[in-house]
Structure formats: structure tokens, C-alpha cells
Amino acid sequence: MTTRLGVAGAVAGAIGLVLAVGALWISGRFERDMKLAMARVAQGSTLLSTRCGVIEYQEAGSGIPLLAVHGSGGGHDQGMAFAAALTHRGIRVIAMSRFGYLRTPMPADASAAAQADAHVCLLDALGIRRAAIMGGSAGAPSALQMAIRHPDRVAALVLLVPLAYKPAAQADSAPPLPTWVESTMMTLIGSDFLFWSALHVGRNSLIRVVLATPPELLSSASASENARVHAMLNNILPVSSRAAGMRSDSLVGKKLTTAPLESIRAPTLVISARDDGYGTYASAQYTATRIPGAKFVGFETGGHTWVGHDDDVMSEIVKLVRSPG
Helix, strand or coil: CHHHHHHHHHHHHHHHHHHHHHHHHHHHHHHHHHHHHHHHHHCCCEEEEECCEEEEEEEECCCEEEEEECCCCCCHHHHHHHHHHHHHCCEEEEEECCCCCCCCCCCCCCCHHHHHHHHHHHHHHHCCCCEEEEEEHHHHHHHHHHHHHCHHHEEEEEEECCCCCCCCCCCCCCCCCCHHHHHHHHHHCCCHHHHHHHHHHCHHHHHHHCCCCCHHHHHHCCHHHHHHHHHHHHCCCCHHHCHHHHHHHHHHHHCCCCCCHHHCCCCEEEEEECCCCCCHHHHHHHHHHHCCCCEEEEECCCHHHCCCCHHHHHHHHHHHHHCCC
């Protein structure tokens, strides 16, 4: 009996030691990755005082100014990642952190209209009279509002996989994600550790749910496309520094209403993919039909991250932004 108890105790001790070492290793990896994430988001950005308050931004390139308005889970870093390729094609990219993202504070009024006014405040502070504006995903509502509220400031409008209103009858899209997805996402954004853990144990699920992209598309995509999508997911960390903005985006998305799209006079490009898990294809189509002269580019596949079409997307944006008029 004594021998058996001794063996059992030794086994329990060994298991405990393995668990302790594992916990220390996980803790060390998490702390290392968070330090890297914090250092990355601090690179290149500047805090600028404007008449609308402090706005964090970065810029790169020279030529025609383009305001890159990031989506949910983003910040100045995501906006620049989306648009960096344009900086080599005669475009000056200005990427800001929207309300509640990274170092841009969350104001009392975080509506799309207020955010659009803040975009103009940023341009004013930079001495830019007119600029193209590209709103990606949850950045689309404020980009649209800027074109509506400040038409003289918008040289061209790009809506990329846009969060936008669509009539209930319009359903030419991937079916919406189940309601449990939102509650899961809200839980994940409340904790850097939970999101980091999910990156390591459920990456494909995050690609499908958070990036709303069928992960199987990546198996046949190029190495550069794989790198782009995985970086987009990895770079949501530190999620705690983006949580306020993501919660606000969720509220804005639930209150989308019709807008006077017919009043928009800026040359407009609207892009989406039919299998986008956020169902932006139908709303993109609807928006494009309501804006005079707008061009709609729709892909059959690609998801919310337009997998396999990044070169085409960039070419369409350059064509619009650099066209005379």
C-alpha cells in the first residue's frame, strides 16, 4: 500500500510539475507576444490635436491624399496595412485610429456622423483641402457620412466590404453569422489573453468568425495572400486597446438606416465578395445602385478579406483615385 501511494504521489507530482512548466511557458509566450504587439502599434503613429479632439494617425507616400478608414478590430495600423501598397503608386495614405481605437479617445458622441466630422478635422489639421476616402468594413459608415456631410472635401469614395444599410428583402449575400458569434466576439475582445489563446488553438475558427472569411480559401491562395490575412488576424492584438471602438461599431451596425446616397457626387467604387460572412455583398450592391455613377465590383469568393483579389482591389482603387475629375 505504501509503495502504491508513493507511486501515485510521484505521478501526481510529475503531472503537477508538467502543468506548472506548461503554465510558465504559456505565460512567457503571452507576455512576449503582447510586448511585441504593443511595440508594433506604437510605431509610426502621431497624436494630433484637432478642433474635434485628439486623433492618432500615421501617413506614408506622396501624391494624391487618401484617408484610410479602418474597420472593426483595427486602428491606424490596420488602415495602413490595407492601403500600404497604394503608397508606391502616387498616393499619400493617411491612416487614423477611429473613436475608441488605440490612442484616439472615445467621445460622448461616437456616431458615424460625428466620426465623419472628425475625419474633416484631421484633414484640416494636416492642411489638406480635399482627399479621397476609403472606408473598409465598419469604417464605411463614417466614410459615407463624410461624402454626404462634406461633399466639397471628398475627391473620391471607396467602400470596401462595407458595413452599410440594405433593405430586408435584399439577400444576395452569404447568410448572416449566428447570433452566438457576436456574444463570443464580445467575450474575446474583453481579454487579450483569451484572444491570444484563441489565435493559437482556434485560428481557422477566428478566420471564419472574426474575419468572416472561409478559411479553406487560404489553402489555394498565394503565400502573400496567406501572410496578409494571417497578419490581419494577428494584428488585432492588443485587442483590449481596441475594445471600446469594437463595441461602438457593434452598436452602429445594429442601427443602420437609409441615407441620402443620391446626394453623393464623388466618384465612387464599392467592392465586396458574395461569400463575405458579414453579408456585405447585398449592402454593397444596394449602396452602389443608389449613388449616382458608382461602380460596383463583386467577387464570387474571397470572404470579408477579399482573398485572392488584393491586386485587383488595389488596381481598381488606384484607377478611381488617380482618374481626372
